[in-house]
Amino acid sequence: MAACTSGVCVEVLRLTTAVVSCGFLLIVTLQVVQISGSDSDSDEWEAFFLCRQCGHEVAKATDFIRQTSTLSLHQRNDTILGVDNVLLQRFKNPQGREFELITTRHADVNKAEQAFTEHSWFPAYSWRIATCPHCKAHLGWSFEPQGHKDGIEDDEEIFYGLILAHLIHQEYADSLLMMPKMYGR
Numbered sequence: 001m002a003a004c005t006s007g008v009c010v011e012v013l014r015l016t017t018a019v020v021s022c023g024f025l026l027i028v029t030l031q032v033v034q035i036s037g038s039d040s041d042s043d044e045w046e047a048f049f050l051c052r053q054c055g056h057e058v059a060k061a062t063d064f065i066r067q068t069s070t071l072s073l074h075q076r077n078d079t080i081l082g083v084d085n086v087l088l089q090r091f092k093n094p095q096g097r098e099f100e101l102i103t104t105r106h107a108d109v110n111k112a113e114q115a116f117t118e119h120s121w122f123p124a125y126s127w128r129i130a131t132c133p134h135c136k137a138h139l140g141w142s143f144e145p146q147g148h149k150d151g152i153e154d155d156e157e158i159f160y161g162l163i164l165a166h167l168i169h170q171e172y173a174d175s176l177l178m179m180p181k182m183y184g185r
């Protein structure tokens with residue numbers, strides 16, 4: 001029954017070789033895609049702003065939002081942590097001090113217990129002082145709709161205005177050889 005003429009056997013052999021070659025190429029291709037894919041993922045997820053004073057991870061590049069205010073003295077767009085068109089706004093407080101803020105949806109900061117409505121840079125929002133949970137440095141403010149109830153940490157209406165000068169890019173921090181890795185998450 002096994003009528004294997006030499007012609008058929010050669011064809012089967014060629015077919016087998018082709019299938020094995022394709023399979024090998026496919027595996028190699030998949031591995032290359034997997035390696036490059038994991039690289040880009042880690043780049044995205046490791047893009048952090050750190051507390052300039054202690055290196056604590058404060059905000060991710062994926063948390064940046066464009067929360068514009070008519071009360072800002074100046075607005076500009078910049079590329080920050082690889083993100084294009086990040087909105088930076090300059091504000092002045094009643095004491096005359098100026099701060100350039102970047103707005104984020106989330107931030108790993110401690111929020112003061114007391115919320116204030118007067119002198120808010122974002123109308124209809126009250127503000128709280130936000131400090132570094134590690135070294136207590138002043139990093140900016142959290143903003144919440146006036147009359148907001150406490151205890152809803154993930155409320156999408158809360159945002160943060162972080163002081164650019166009090167933060168440091170993770171890439172820059174990594175380039176400082178003596179920078180201790182105090183932050184760990």
Ligand SMILES: [Zn+2]
Pocket residue numbers: 051052053054055056132133134135136137
């Ligand atoms: Zn800190």
